[in-house]
Each structure stands twice: as C-alpha cells, then as structure tokens.
Amino acid sequence: LIQPVTGTSIWADYLRDHGPGIHHIRFNTFDMDAVVGYLAQNGIGIAQRGSGIRPGTSWANFDTQDLVGFTIEVMKALPGTSGRTPKIVDGKVVD
Incomplete structure (x- = not known):
C-alpha cells in the first residue's frame, strides 16, 4: 500500500484524480x-x-493508465538474486 503524504508524485496525482484504487502492478526484470x-x-x-531500496536497483513506472487501467511498474532485480520482490523481516531486507 502507498499513501502519498508530501510532495508531487504520480501516486499523489492518481489519488487526486481517481480516488483510492489500484495504482500499479509491478514486474521484476x-x-x-x-x-x-x-x-x-x-x-x-x-x-x-x-x-x-537496494543499492543497484531501479524502478520505472510506465504511462499505461489509459491502456490497461493502471500503471505498470518495472523493477530492476540485482544479478545473483532470485529476481523476486524482496521482503522486509525484522527491519532487514531479505531475498
């Protein structure tokens, strides 16, 4: 879940324009x-x-709202990892 609280972002724009709902679905690559x-x-x-959140990773949100009804996000996975979305356990990122 994402709750934009300050600043300008596509998350704040979505909430303003559409109200609560699915903003994006993420894929890793x-x-x-x-x-x-x-x-x-x-x-x-x-x-x-x-x-x-991990050094060397990056993400991009693509302008697909009109095409599929939500934003597609792609996250760059680190070599040597599973490529799965990392979890946070006891305050530490684990794969």
Whole structure:
C-alpha cells in the first residue's frame, strides 16, 4: 500500500484524480534497458523513475493508465538474486 503524504508524485496525482484504487502492478526484470526499449518502441513512455531500496536497483513506472487501467511498474532485480520482490523481516531486507 502507498499513501502519498508530501510532495508531487504520480501516486499523489492518481489519488487526486481517481480516488483510492489500484495504482500499479509491478514486474521484476534483470534487463531494465530491454524493457524500457521495448515499451518505448510500442509508444509507452516512462511516467516516473527512481532508485530501489537496494543499492543497484531501479524502478520505472510506465504511462499505461489509459491502456490497461493502471500503471505498470518495472523493477530492476540485482544479478545473483532470485529476481523476486524482496521482503522486509525484522527491519532487514531479505531475498
């Protein structure tokens, strides 16, 4: 769950424009550049991007609201990991 409380972001924009609901669904990839390139070739641009909670990871939210009714988020997974979404256990990130 995401609750935007300060600043400008696509999460705050979604809440303002649509009210509570599904903002995005996330997929993980080891090749972020390939995903960004593929989506760009198909007319889907990046709405927002940033760094992940693990050093070396990054994420991008793609402008797919009109296409599929929600934002698609892609997270770059670190080499040597399972590529699954990390969990937080006892305040520590675990794979």
